[in-house]
Amino acid sequence: MTYNTKQKDIILEKISKLEKDFTIKEVHNMLPDVGLTTIYRLVNKLEKDGCITKIGNDNEATYHYTGKCECGNHFYLKCNKCGMLYHVDCDYADKLSKHILEDHGFVTSKEHIIINGECKTCSKGVK
Amino acid sequence: MTYNTKQKDIILEKISKLEKDFTIKEVHNMLPDVGLTTIYRLVNKLEKDGCITKIGNDNEATYHYTGKCECGNHFYLKCNKCGMLYHVDCDYADKLSKHILEDHGFVTSKEHIIINGECKTCSKGVK
DNA sequence: CTAGTTGCAAAGAGTTTGCATGGCG
């Protein structure tokens, strides 16, 4: 019901090895031979499958490859200045999820907690 | 250096009384007499002033009026299903900010921590 | 009167859709 194509392999190969988050444009720049539309369509599908997390950005959508991992002990720190996404392994994430669920009845999204702010470098650099 | 106009008053009056987050379009629908452009411009300015927090959404930007409050003991839980933004007063927010700062050197954005997930209602209702 | 503000129309930017072609199974 779903074919394996060259483009799919190329895209998956690429984004699964990225250590940082990415935009559609970036992927397209890295893979000029794959059509823009195809990247949009595949990324959307991967997002539905749960392999990718969409990080609603300013005006351009940013995505992050998460694979199929179901581990809960981490969260993301997203720097609003430089755009970097830091993956943090930390017990605190579990505690936080549990707290939010038990005290506020809120299910944190697939254990992918994204907290916005400013990273060490940027908060020092500016001002 | 900055004038007080009718439009400004109308917009501020409206969004400061909203209990939920809003999009530019929603504001425009509520205030048909104010030009779209004006709303964009004013909201952007208010965001810079810190009275409004932008919640990078899917394709349409969502904003939330926060006023000038500098209180730190709260965070937001944003439901990805119904779009509701829950304002939660909780000591945990402070602890979390402190932890992130001390252990990860990351400054959480203006104490406005937004955590995505699914609210009680939606997580029960579906599937 | 001067400088900031407004709002229309047009331009930009990101994303989606239509449709004909090509490739997997």
Place this chain on the structure above:
DNA sequence: CGCCATGCAAACTCTTTGCAACTAG
């Protein structure tokens, strides 16, 4: 061969910009 996948171009939507008219101070 049937059906999904691809990719170009066009359509759409949200947001920004240019510019002339307007208004607060």
